Amino acid sequence: MHSEVVASRSADPRDSRDSRESVRESHRESRNGSSPHLDAVSLAIIEQLQQDGRRPYAAIGKAVGLSEAAVRQRVQKLLDQGVMQIVAVTDPLTVGFRRQAMVGINVEGDVESVADALTAMPECEYVVMTAGSFDLMVEIVCEDDDHLLEVINRRIRAVPGVRSTESFVYLKLKKQTYMWGTR
Amino acid sequence: MHSEVVASRSADPRDSRDSRESVRESHRESRNGSSPHLDAVSLAIIEQLQQDGRRPYAAIGKAVGLSEAAVRQRVQKLLDQGVMQIVAVTDPLTVGFRRQAMVGINVEGDVESVADALTAMPECEYVVMTAGSFDLMVEIVCEDDDHLLEVINRRIRAVPGVRSTESFVYLKLKKQTYMWGTR
DNA sequence: TCTGCGTCTGCGGATTTCGCAACCCGGATG
DNA sequence: CATCCGGGTTGCGAAATCCGCAGACGCAGA
Numbered sequence: 001m002h003s004e005v006v007a008s009r010s011a012d013p014r015d016s017r018d019s020r021e022s023v024r025e026s027h028r029e030s031r032n033g034s035s036p037h038l039d040a041v042s043l044a045i046i047e048q049l050q051q052d053g054r055r056p057y058a059a060i061g062k063a064v065g066l067s068e069a070a071v072r073q074r075v076q077k078l079l080d081q082g083v084m085q086i087v088a089v090t091d092p093l094t095v096g097f098r099r100q101a102m103v104g105i106n107v108e109g110d111v112e113s114v115a116d117a118l119t120a121m122p123e124c125e126y127v128v129m130t131a132g133s134f135d136l137m138v139e140i141v142c143e144d145d146d147h148l149l150e151v152i153n154r155r156i157r158a159v160p161g162v163r164s165t166e167s168f169v170y171l172k173l174k175k176q177t178y179m180w181g182t183r
Numbered sequence: 184m185h186s187e188v189v190a191s192r193s194a195d196p197r198d199s200r201d202s203r204e205s206v207r208e209s210h211r212e213s214r215n216g217s218s219p220h221l222d223a224v225s226l227a228i229i230e231q232l233q234q235d236g237r238r239p240y241a242a243i244g245k246a247v248g249l250s251e252a253a254v255r256q257r258v259q260k261l262l263d264q265g266v267m268q269i270v271a272v273t274d275p276l277t278v279g280f281r282r283q284a285m286v287g288i289n290v291e292g293d294v295e296s297v298a299d300a301l302t303a304m305p306e307c308e309y310v311v312m313t314a315g316s317f318d319l320m321v322e323i324v325c326e327d328d329d330h331l332l333e334v335i336n337r338r339i340r341a342v343p344g345v346r347s348t349e350s351f352v353y354l355k356l357k358k359q360t361y362m363w364g365t366r
Numbered sequence: 367t368c369t370g371c372g373t374c375t376g377c378g379g380a381t382t383t384c385g386c387a388a389c390c391c392g393g394a395t396g
Numbered sequence: 397c398a399t400c401c402g403g404g405t406t407g408c409g410a411a412a413t414c415c416g417c418a419g420a421c422g423c424a425g426a
Binding site: 038043046049051052053054084085086087088089090091094095096101102104112116118119124125127128129130131133134137166167168171172173174175177 | 353361
């Protein structure tokens with residue numbers, strides 16, 4: 001990583017040319033055929049914000065070789081597009097939600113419509129369609145046992161298309177990171 | 184897909200001159216597992232930051248009935264204690280990790296030591312001890328099929344104490360929120 | 367009562383955010 | 397070939413925010 005001295009005030013305009021080279025190699029939408037084309041710079045910005053969601057734009061810009069305003073625009077666009085969100089995350093146990101469970105679900109009929117119904121439930125923190133002996137896996141966050149019981153037995157099983165469920169109550173959360181891309 | 188894009192600037196003009204009295208603090212050691220018992224004000228601060236991790240301290244203070252400096256101190260403490268972290272979260276698919284899976288694991292012997300071994304793997308995004316037909320559930324984030332295969336068959340199954348595994352490859356992530364307490 | 371400890375508040379100064387106008391550049395158009 | 401166009405980038409002030417620093421306040425324990 002070379003020194004990217006952000007051009008000070010009114011130096012000669014040639015300086016701004018070298019700070020550009022690090023941005024150069026970014027119009028190859030990789031082989032990420034499906035989703036939005038994140039270039040290397042946006043990826044680097046995300047990586048910065050995965051380390052600290054409140055890091056100043058100028059610091060990010062210095063790290064990725066961009067101006068502060070450019071970082072600001074890209075961050076705003078990433079947020080608007082829903083590619084990333086900047087949020088506080090906690091261990092639910094410490095904020096009063098004492099029962100969590102992963103629930104595996106088998107579906108008859110349209111899986112996606114069931115998934116949409118589960119997504120609408122506030123207690124469903126995480127909904128994913130899977131291949132394997134479950135069609136859906138859902139993470140539930142509840143306040144206590146009664147709440148958990150009600151969600152699983154009354155609400156989830158009441159969704160049309162749900163054939164069966166299997167629950168895995170959380171005993172202890174050992175790891176929870178958000179550092180994709182930071183490897 | 185990403186339904187919860189938080190509106191960036193939405194200062195809540197609701198007054199809050201209450202919430203001053205219950206500022207009792209029990210300063211326990213705040214390691215994973217204990218409950219530091221957060222008071223209502225800290226909870227409200229967390230809630231604000233779950234809506235927008237970059238919300239200014241002054242705005243948070245107005246919402247929870249505290250000065251800007253006090254909010255700043257509390258946030259810093261919550262971060263230092265590890266009660267919460269402010270980070271960017273993304274759908275891994277959009278940032279180049281195209282294979283994810285939930286893996287259920289059965290263990291013989293000490294479950295926690297196996298969990299610790301899995302926690303050390305960077306591909307293990309999420310590790311939780313559960314009750315039910317699995318002893319552990321682990322979320323794996325990989326770049327491609329080869330990577331996933333290697334992690335599951337070579338690394339996870341090589342951990343002493345792992346009796347069997349069952350994999351659930353992700354087909355589509357439908358929901359992913361971080362809004363505990365915001366219900 | 368006094369002291370120690372932790373938290374809250376108010377206040378400048380440094381830093382950051384934000385909006386704006388201009389610039390550069392590749393691609394499309396005539 | 398000239399021109400226009402749009403996305404992306406840059407630089408720059410003004411406004412807002414962050415940050416450190418006392419001082420004040422409340423609450424336990426000596």
